[in-house]
Amino acid sequence: MINPTEIIPGVLFYSYYASVRKDKVAFLEHTTLVLQVSGRFTMETATERFSMEQGEMLLIRRNQLGELTKTPLDGQDYQTIVICLKEDLLRQIALEGQIQAGKKYVGPPTILIPGNDFLHAFFQSVMPYVRHSEDKVTNAVGMLKVKEVVLLLLHIMPELKDFLFDFSEPYKIDLEKFMLSNFHFNIPVEKFAQLTGRSLAGFKRDFQKTFGMSPRHWLQEKRLTEARHLIEKKNMRPSAFYLDLGFESLSHFSHSFKKRFGKAPTEHI
Structure with a gap:
């Protein structure tokens, strides 16, 4: 079935x-x-x-x-x-x-x-x-x-x-608070816009004002920074958390991590 x-x-x-x-x-x-x-x-x-x-x-x-x-x-x-x-x-x-x-x-x-x-x-x-x-x-x-x-x-x-x-559209909610709580969810930017009560164009505009960068760039940076913290401060292995941080695969995470920090995740453990 x-x-x-x-x-x-x-x-x-x-x-x-x-x-x-x-x-x-x-x-x-x-x-x-x-x-x-x-x-x-x-x-x-x-x-x-x-x-x-x-x-x-x-x-x-x-x-x-x-x-x-x-x-x-x-x-x-x-x-x-x-x-x-x-x-x-x-x-x-x-x-x-x-x-x-x-x-x-x-x-x-x-x-x-x-x-x-x-x-x-x-x-x-x-x-x-x-x-x-x-x-x-x-x-x-x-x-x-x-x-x-x-x-x-x-x-x-x-x-x-x-x-x-209640069929009304959602109010614009606090963008910074919402993104800091939900950055680890691996969903399209369009869905983040919908969940914060904004059009895609409005979401990108407000995001740039709030974080000083595009949503995709910020999401990647935030997830990798959190990953580095978990590795260096919590002694966690990438296999234990890469999905929880929104990465599609362990190889995708490792490639992105090395590109951002210059070393493979295993070299930080």
């Missing part, structure tokens, strides 16, 4: 793993609901860490960066059901239900959903579709299930209205 299995294109997914899997960079572009069927799901951002196990649910707001760890427990495979709540779908639900967000959402970007009979019953009703992924669910039936879970969430936690239906 392919991981993850796409039950409804772009909307409903099911995944399982028999061994620990770690996704170093996850860019969650759309609001996402995750049900933990078995195993442990851990999400770590620059400011938060969430962990959940069997039967728990997590609602993750759009436009987030994180590291995901998926761990089987007690001899069972890791299994999750993921529902991607894209903006156009949420707009449709809001229009049909005449729902309006009362104000711009400023609360936590990730919310653990408390256990509830209605939601657990909903996910039990979805399990036949994910267990028999070869029998493709029609989009019409699938979208009814997605609308159902959104309405259940609103029934159980009415305060989620602003979380789900």
